[in-house]
Amino acid sequence: MFPRGRKILLGVAGGISAYKSCDLLRRLQDEGFIVDVVPTAASLNFVGKATWEALSGRKVITDFWSDVESVPHISMAKENDLIVIAPTTADLLGKLASGRADDLLTNIVLASTAPKILVPAMHPEMWLNSATVENVKILQQRGFFVIQPGEGRMTGSDIGVGRYPDSVNIITEINKVILQSADLVGKRILITAGGTREPIDPIRFIGNRSSGKQGFALAAAAASRGAQVHLVTANTDLPLIEGITTTHVETAAQMSAVLEIEFPHSDALIMSAAVADAKVSNYSDIKIKKESLDRVELQKNPDILKSLASGKKPGQVIIGFAAETSADFESLEKSGHAKLASKSLDIIYVNNVSDGAIFGSNHTQGLIIDSQLNVIKVPEISKDTLSDILLDQLASKLG
Ligand code: C5P
Numbered sequence: 001m002f003p004r005g006r007k008i009l010l011g012v013a014g015g016i017s018a019y020k021s022c023d024l025l026r027r028l029q030d031e032g033f034i035v036d037v038v039p040t041a042a043s044l045n046f047v048g049k050a051t052w053e054a055l056s057g058r059k060v061i062t063d064f065w066s067d068v069e070s071v072p073h074i075s076m077a078k079e080n081d082l083i084v085i086a087p088t089t090a091d092l093l094g095k096l097a098s099g100r101a102d103d104l105l106t107n108i109v110l111a112s113t114a115p116k117i118l119v120p121a122m123h124p125e126m127w128l129n130s131a132t133v134e135n136v137k138i139l140q141q142r143g144f145f146v147i148q149p150g151e152g153r154m155t156g157s158d159i160g161v162g163r164y165p166d167s168v169n170i171i172t173e174i175n176k177v178i179l180q181s182a183d184l185v186g187k188r189i190l191i192t193a194g195g196t197r198e199p200i201d202p203i204r205f206i207g208n209r210s211s212g213k214q215g216f217a218l219a220a221a222a223a224s225r226g227a228q229v230h231l232v233t234a235n236t237d238l239p240l241i242e243g244i245t246t247t248h249v250e251t252a253a254q255m256s257a258v259l260e261i262e263f264p265h266s267d268a269l270i271m272s273a274a275v276a277d278a279k280v281s282n283y284s285d286i287k288i289k290k291e292s293l294d295r296v297e298l299q300k301n302p303d304i305l306k307s308l309a310s311g312k313k314p315g316q317v318i319i320g321f322a323a324e325t326s327a328d329f330e331s332l333e334k335s336g337h338a339k340l341a342s343k344s345l346d347i348i349y350v351n352n353v354s355d356g357a358i359f360g361s362n363h364t365q366g367l368i369i370d371s372q373l374n375v376i377k378v379p380e381i382s383k384d385t386l387s388d389i390l391l392d393q394l395a396s397k398l399g
Contacts, residue, residue: 082114082115190262198252349390
């Protein structure tokens with residue numbers, strides 16, 4: 001099972017700039033996308049099937065009459081969340097504009113309801129030819145996103161508009177198209193961030209190393225997908241996110257009090273804060289002299305997540321986090337399953353924080369487990385990318 005929203009079909013047409021799509025494929029993988037490559041027969045003159053299989057790590061089908069029993073043009077059209085065709089040649093623009101389907105790629109395009117991004121690359125004369133201009137217009141009217149080619153030197157000595165854009169610009173456009181799908185419009189999402197602190201006296205506290213970066217990344221990503229976000233943040237030092245309601249708390253009890261009010265009218269709760277498991281029961285409201293500071297008594301804090309999840313209404317979705325110090329995958333998975341079940345969560349993200357990793361970092365790694373017991377291993381990716389992946393899952397659970 002793949003995370004929703006992260007599966008891209010990369011079509012490659014027969015232009016000399018097909019080699020640039022090798023870099024695009026790599027950069028897409030860096031962004032956490034899973035990429036299936038579908039090269040046209042003509043493009044194999046420039047980059048061979050073996051290259052695409054090695055780079056994508058996935059089987060590549062180049063011809064409509066292979067693997068017929070699995071009906072690949074339908075399964076690939078259904079499985080992929082986005083189609084990017086880079087480069088798109090003048091010939092392919094013409095074929096797509098007239099709705100033709102005479103090879104695997106054009107069949108997939110016709111069968112797919114996913115957003116489609118075209119990256120035309122050709123000589124300036126061809127790009128500016130009125131037939132091409134007309135075809136682009138028709139495709140745009142039908143909802144295709146067409147990225148404008150760059151300007152500069154072409155394969156020969158000619159100069160003009162028609163160059164294949166840099167991978168980074170294509171990825172920016174891809175991310176924009178994904179965001180435009182704004183699948184969380186109208187959803188109220190409650191997100192916690194940071195680490196609670198439990199005071200010992202007015203000066204000292206028991207705390208943890210959570211920076212709040214993951215919770216803030218989730219809040220920003222959810223808001224950009226149209227959600228109404230309420231961020232409850234504990235002891236973070238991060239800039240406020242414009243347009244997001246933010247409540248600051250210090251202790252687990254304060255966080256719990258806010259969540260109890262907010263959760264009943266939220267569609268989802270994402271509990272990424274590190275909540276102190278215990279508070280100080282012999283709190284002193286005056287500074288304890290160092291000579292007397294020999295004993296801190298603890299009393300267990302209630303598990304906020306467990307208690308909210310036990311009262312959740314049908315349709316509400318809850319995502320929990322768990323920080324573990326076990327490097328081995330089996331024990332991470334085991335504790336993830338146990339916490340998912342004991343706290344009645346829909347999804348849990350378990351990360352391995354041993355050696356000080358992850359806390360305070362912009363990157364994360366771990367695994368996602370959902371209530372159907374699907375397990376997705378998350379390699380080292382940015383906290384922004386993990387946010388997108390978790391929100392893809394949340395959006396599909398919210399329906
Ligand atoms: O059991 P553990 O503390 O590992 O579970 C982590 C998850 O539970 C996190 O989502 C955290 O925010 C939440 N939690 C809580 N209340 C506590 C302790 C943890 O809501 N007292």
